Amino acid sequence: MTVRYVPVIGLEIHVQLATESKLFCRCSADYFGKAPNAHICPGCMGLPGAMPILNGRAAELAVRAGIALSCKIRDRLYFDRKHYFYADLSKAYQISQDGRPVAEGGLLKIRSDDGTLKPVRITRLHLEEDAGKLVHSAADGRLEGAENSYADYNRGGMALAEIVSEPDLSSPGEAREYAARIRQLVRYLAVSDGDMEKGSLRVDANVSVKQVDADTGEVLAWSARAEVKNMNSLRALERALEYEIRRHREALASGERLERETRHWNEAEGVT
């Protein structure tokens, strides 16, 4: 029996919206490269009694992107609180859209590896606020070995649209193509500058590999899904997926069981 390995990939793309101010306060959104905590206010710092006021422009841009992705657009906006404790999250919850996203059920056609047009289903597009950033004081800036951490809330509360695809992508090349199309689309529509290096477009990949009997097409095994983060270019996305798919194939081939986990792409070493 011959077996084939088929990658199954879905992407979550966070797009920083091209608004002048943050999602729920009037702080300037032009925070990149500015002194830490120079773009904050009682609202995005979560001071007691400060209240969120929705930035209408952010909603407009999200709807615009949703329409371009052929999504159904909801006629009312609903927000939820996603709770978790972390020092870069000023209210200890993120205001997001959980149950009722602004847009859902869309489609984007991409050029697949063999040159044919392939439809990729868009699960949803929702609005949410970004978190701040922690800076660790170890020499290499990483958490390990750091003695102190500093919180910078300039990015906290920035307006994001999260675009979630169905797991319709089957190769690193397709994933790259899809992300490139999304980037082109948000840039063309002036929804975002789509700059991956600045972090205004961030791609997280969910990937698993299925083992298929080449003759019958029967699925023999699935590897546990991994979420891969920290790719800050399309090239990095492709390389990270290639690495991850190889890891899953080898595990399937050797019968090793993988854990469902979140992994970080290390650009310098080329590993997750």
Place this chain on the structure above:
Amino acid sequence: MQLYELSATEMARGVRAGEFSASEVLESCLGRIEEGEGALAAMITVTAGKAREEAALVDGMVARGEDPGPLAGVPIILKDNICMRGAPVTCASKMLENWVPPYDAAVVEMAAASGALFPGKANMDEFAMGNSGEFSVFTHPSNPWDTDRAPGGSSGGCAAAVAAGYAPLALGTDTGGSVRQPASFCGIYGLKPTWGLASRRGVVPLAPTMDQVGPFARTAEDLALILSIISAPDGGDGTCRPGQRPDYGAAVATPSLKGKRVAAIRDLEGLSSLLDDAVLEGLSKFLDLCRGGGAEIVDVSLPVTVEFGPPCYHVLSRAEAASSLARYDGVRYGLSKRGESLSELYTLTRGEGFGPESKRRVLMGTWVMSGANFDEYYTAAAKTRTLIAREFDEAFKGCDIIALPTAPGPAFIKGTQGGERMRMANLLTLPPNLAGLPALSMNMGFTGGDKPLPVGVQLIASRWGEAELLNAAAAVEKSVGGATVASLPARGKEGEAR
């Protein structure tokens, strides 16, 4: 008659007419605070210096022939979860003991722009959770009518302050009865407006879908006066309704009950054994006065509210409290205990910063939102809430006002939490919070005995129906009179204010 005994309306009139100064009014009230605090512990912070500056400004305006506004020279006590520049907003918690907000709450801005003075921040249950004031981590406030008893909660300090003549007005917050129940215990007026009427900007949230700022006063006229100021639309609170408000002053100027339909709740009859006789007498007295004034007495049935209101409230209020209190983590402001790791910082800060009731509610709230509990408890409660709101909508097709007791009995002895009977306290006051409706508590007499205690009645109207409540209260006040200032006990008893 001393200046502190005047109503807010009389104070503002006198100050505007130049009959007495804002400074004189303030000094009279500050004197009253100094005299009362030893026994009452109604205040957390007294901001005499700040208030004196505000009074001087008002007097300067009057001297120059300018009008300081409809609250000219009127001292207003603020519950200590309402932000005011220049003083901590402790929420009666160690967590925010030394945290000074960089802004005034919207309602403070509005009152200040109308000439009001702010002599201090009132004691309360920690983060507004409790019904006696005894969950304050500082001192436990007392009821001016009997200092062995609680003033109620959570806005107990505000109610005690207005009843004792510290000020003619106070602003509290009401999430499940926290303005109305202490108003009833202290023999004054307390109003919880419709959710969305008054801005909550700058008010520390407890359960944001139920919280409202609510005023305390000793007359219906004063209640209308302060409501007309603090109910202004505010773009800084996205849940504050835009647009014109009714003329609340007109509602109390020529009150009439003619043709009004005032309803009693049939379903509460089965629970009458849990209600104090004085409370039931207060309710029938109120209904009699309404009938005498030309109202028609009807009855309504609210079976879903009576049976499911309390569990629904307990689930939702705890879930929202856990969410609201999550931000106090020691990272940005307030109490911060250094730890070896981030999780140790959280554990130490929250372990030390929150008192027992806050911890209990955070635990329960987190639990009802966790995993499968979310649908079983939170979602179920949210759906029940919709049914309760609909039940009230239906009831108000047949009546203009629903009348019921505010609390099951008069103020209870400190340290007892009122025992079994008081567990029902929520049942009477929480339905308007669940349904977003306005509700008012007014005094309806006293118990007998050598230390008579005030007893209140509660009126509920349909959404945005504050004028309806004020009209009824003012009409009944014509027969029973406004609230009287409680006399202070001998000095030097009990705890002292911070």
